[in-house]
Amino acid sequence: MSDTWTNRLSEYLDGDLPDKERAALEAHLPSCADCRATLEQLRRVVARAQALDDRPPAADLWPAIARHVGVVSLNARRARRRVSFTVPQLAAAAVALTLLSAGSAWLLERRQPAQRAAQSNTTPSPILTNAGTYEANPRYAAAVADLERVLAQGRSRLDTATVRVIEKNLGIIDRAIRDAQSALAADPANSYLNLHLAQEMRRKLELLRQAAVLAGART
Amino acid sequence: MLTTLATLAGLALAQQTDTTVPVRAGARLEVNNFGGEIAVKTWSKSAVRIAASHSSRDRITIDASDQVVRVKSESRRGPSQVVDYEITVPAAMALALSGVYTDISVEGSQGEITAETVQGTVNVSGGVGTVSLKSVQGDVTLEKARGRIDLSSVNETIKASQISGDISAETVNGDISLAQIESANTEATTVNGDVTYDGTIKDGGRYRFSTHDGDLRVSVPEKANVSVSVSTFNGDFSACFPVQLTGKTKHRFSFTIGSGTARLELESFDGDIRLCRPGQLAKDKDRNENKNHDQDQEEE
Numbered sequence: 001m002s003d004t005w006t007n008r009l010s011e012y013l014d015g016d017l018p019d020k021e022r023a024a025l026e027a028h029l030p031s032c033a034d035c036r037a038t039l040e041q042l043r044r045v046v047a048r049a050q051a052l053d054d055r056p057p058a059a060d061l062w063p064a065i066a067r068h069v070g071v072v073s074l075n076a077r078r079a080r081r082r083v084s085f086t087v088p089q090l091a092a093a094a095v096a097l098t099l100l101s102a103g104s105a106w107l108l109e110r111r112q113p114a115q116r117a118a119q120s121n122t123t124p125s126p127i128l129t130n131a132g133t134y135e136a137n138p139r140y141a142a143a144v145a146d147l148e149r150v151l152a153q154g155r156s157r158l159d160t161a162t163v164r165v166i167e168k169n170l171g172i173i174d175r176a177i178r179d180a181q182s183a184l185a186a187d188p189a190n191s192y193l194n195l196h197l198a199q200e201m202r203r204k205l206e207l208l209r210q211a212a213v214l215a216g217a218r219t
Numbered sequence: 220m221l222t223t224l225a226t227l228a229g230l231a232l233a234q235q236t237d238t239t240v241p242v243r244a245g246a247r248l249e250v251n252n253f254g255g256e257i258a259v260k261t262w263s264k265s266a267v268r269i270a271a272s273h274s275s276r277d278r279i280t281i282d283a284s285d286q287v288v289r290v291k292s293e294s295r296r297g298p299s300q301v302v303d304y305e306i307t308v309p310a311a312m313a314l315a316l317s318g319v320y321t322d323i324s325v326e327g328s329q330g331e332i333t334a335e336t337v338q339g340t341v342n343v344s345g346g347v348g349t350v351s352l353k354s355v356q357g358d359v360t361l362e363k364a365r366g367r368i369d370l371s372s373v374n375e376t377i378k379a380s381q382i383s384g385d386i387s388a389e390t391v392n393g394d395i396s397l398a399q400i401e402s403a404n405t406e407a408t409t410v411n412g413d414v415t416y417d418g419t420i421k422d423g424g425r426y427r428f429s430t431h432d433g434d435l436r437v438s439v440p441e442k443a444n445v446s447v448s449v450s451t452f453n454g455d456f457s458a459c460f461p462v463q464l465t466g467k468t469k470h471r472f473s474f475t476i477g478s479g480t481a482r483l484e485l486e487s488f489d490g491d492i493r494l495c496r497p498g499q500l501a502k503d504k505d506r507n508e509n510k511n512h513d514q515d516q517e518e519e
Contacts, residue, residue, distance in 0.1 A: 004479075008466070018468060159320075162337060165356050165374045169391040172411050176431040179488060183452050192450035192471050196488055200431065203410065207373065207391065214337060214355070 005032070009039050015189055140201060147208035154215025166211045173207065176200045236271040236279040243285050247313040248306070250290045254320035255301040261310040261327040261345075268307040277302060310345075322357070331366075340375075358393075376412070394433070402426075403481075409433060413490070417500050420445050422480045429486035437485060438497040444477030447494075450486040459495040 005025055011017045012025055029036055155163065180197035187193060242265055250257050255273075262268075267288050271279050276296060282289040292302045301320075308314070310329040323334045328345035332352070335341075340357040343350070346364035353359070353371040358378070361370060365383035376393040379386065383401040388408075395407045400418025406427045407414050413433040420426065420443040428435050434454075439445065441460075449456050450471045466473045485492050 011466075011468075018466070021466060159338070162355065169373050169410075172392050176410050176488070179431070179452075183488075187469065190470055192486065193452065196429075196431070196450075196452075196486065199408070199429070200410065203391070210355075210373075 005035055009035065011191055013039070143205060144208065147205065147212055150212045151208060151215055154212065158211075158215050162214065166207070169207060170204065173200055173204045177204065234273055234275045234277070236269065236273065238279075238281055239266050239268040240281060240283045240288060241266045242283070242288060242309065242312065244309075244311070246285065247287045247315060248290070248308055249287055249315045250304060250306065250317070252292065252302055252304060252316075252318040252321045253300065254318070256303045256322045257306070257316050257318060257324070258304065259306045259308060259314060259316065259325045259328070261312075261329070262307050263310070265309055267309075267312070270305040271302050273302040274300065311347075313348075332364075359390075377407075382418075415500060417497055420481050420483065422478075424481040426481070427484040427486075429484075430490055431488045432490060433487065434490040435485050435487050435492045436500045437483070437492075437494055438500050439476065439483070439494050440497055442477065443481065444479055445481040445483050446473065446475050446479040447483045447485065448473040449492055450484075451488065451490070451492055453489045454487050454491045456492045458493065459499055462494075 005028055008017060008021065008025060012022060017025065025035075029039070158166075177197065177200045180193055180200060184190065184193045184197060244265070248259075248267060267283075269279070269281055269290055271292070273279065273292060274294070277292050277294045277300075279290065279292050279302070290304070290306070294300070308328075310327060312328075313331040314325060314328060314333065316323050316325070316332075316334045318336045318339060320338045321336045322339040323336055323341045323343075325332060325334065325343040325345060328343070329347050331348040332343060332346045332350045334343065334351070335353045336357060337354070338356045339354060340360070341352045341354050342358075342360045343352060343364070344362050346361070346366065346368075348366040349369075350361065350364045350366055351369040351371075352361055353369075354375065355373045356375065357372065358375045359370050359372045360377075361368065361379045361382065363381045364379075366385075368379065368382055368384055368386045368388075370377045370379060370386070370388040372390040372393055374392045375390065377388045377390050377395045378398075379388065379396070379400070380398040382397070382399070385404040386397065386400065386402050387406050388395045388397065389406075390409045390412065392411045393409060394412040395409050395414045397405065397407060397415065398417045400416065402418055403421040403424035404426075405416065405418070405424075407416065408427070408429045410431045411433060412430060413436070414428045414430050415436045416426070416428055417438045420439055422444050424445075426437075426445075428437060439447075439460075447462075448471065452470050456472075462474045462476070464472045464474050485494075
């Protein structure tokens with residue numbers, strides 16, 4: 001499908017198209033079966049994502065998490081992007097974070113049983129707890145909290161320089177998230193800002209996951 | 220005197236391992252090194268030569284089968300500390316290199332490469348097929364590779380040049396520079412840094428460059444057919460050539476060059492976005508840096 005309107009369907013769905021272009025697209029839709037089909041698919045994806053419930057982690061969890069948080073091959077990411085980018089907060093807030101919240105910490109802990117046992121008496125260090133506020137998205141907050149807990153438990157195994165670098169970079173991402181949140185507060189329908197926020201939230205999860213894996217390795 | 224004694228003690232402890240093992244075509248090399256260096260070069264022989272400098276307390280183990288040559292080090296008192304490897308392999312041999320406090324370098328490879336370290340640089344020349352290079356606290360540099368390229372850092376820069384294939388580059392706190400690129404699929408994203416892309420825009424290709432706090436500089440060849448979407452919250456857009464903006468909203472607009480079959484997405488939350496012709500970007504950047512330098516000097 002190479003219709004000139006294809007790339008604008010996301011903005012249409014987001015309500016981000018200027019009036020004139022929205023009217024032109026609506027006039028175009030009755031004569032374009034491809035655009036109608038794509039639009040319908042996008043609406044279904046949104047509806048499905050909104051209907052998702054928390055589920056217990058499946059046995060082979062990480063591949064699914066990785067797919068959903070974007071830790072996948074470039075081609076796979078590109079194939080998915082058309083959908084994820086059409087629904088701004090779908091990518092980070094709905095599907096990915098639901099799965100991640102339920103499963104990431106479980107998966108990491110499952111890989112380190114001995115370490116987990118040794119950590120039962122350990123108070124998590126506050127130094128790796130981030131100050132970002134995500135009250136608006138409890139699933140995301142839960143996912144971040146899960147990973148931070150795993151990371152704090154394995155922190156003593158990390159080199160202090162590595163801890164500093166991770167903290168510094170989590171801080172950079174947190175700042176980006178706060179910037180995007182502030183901008184969105186003033187312009188909540190802006191699809192770019194929604195996408196940008198989702199990207200940074202996903203990036204934070206990925207860095208936390210990477211750090212948690214490092215904490216479980218010999219460093 | 221003390222220096223001399225320390226040197227003599229060091230010499231007494233230093234040990235050299237030098238082993239060559241024959242390998243079949245298609246075999247893979249796996250090296251894991253806690254600290255030190257892994258330097259890989261290529262030759263035309265069907266053999267792998269492993270030369271290692273290490274403490275006399277450490278022992279290098281080489282486990283070779285038809286499919287894989289595994290190299291690692293062990294110490295009598297637990298994990299070995301610092302080992303410097305110089306390894307020579309057949310050019311087409313696939314490489315899986317990993318470490319923690321380890322610098323990794325590869326030169327002349329024509330095979331797949333995976334290289335991961337935590338505190339160290341990754342510097343690769345060559346690579347065919349999947350080339351995946353990652354460091355947390357070190358620069359990642361790649362040149363003269365082709366295939367599916369995946370470059371990742373956290374706190375440092377990523378540089379790639381003379382690359383052909385799909386490219387994904389991601390860092391958090393660092394610049395990304397992609398030069399002399401031949402690609403139909405490229406994505407580069409950072410949070411705190413600039414992104415520069417100087418390469419092809421192929422018909423039907425997809426390109427995405429994003430940063431939160433930094434500038435984007437992207438080259439668009441004169442005869443490109445590309446739909447460009449630009450998003451910025453608090454930055455400016457400029458181009459070295461005339462463009463006709465369409466679909467303009469508050470923080471987003473687009474325009475089409477030629478038939479627009481390729482798609483180019485440019486996003487900078489708090490930085491400027493500049494499009495130029497291939498070859499102009501470097502001059503443009505130099506000019507800006509000189510300007511900033513002059514401003515800094517004036518402020519001083």
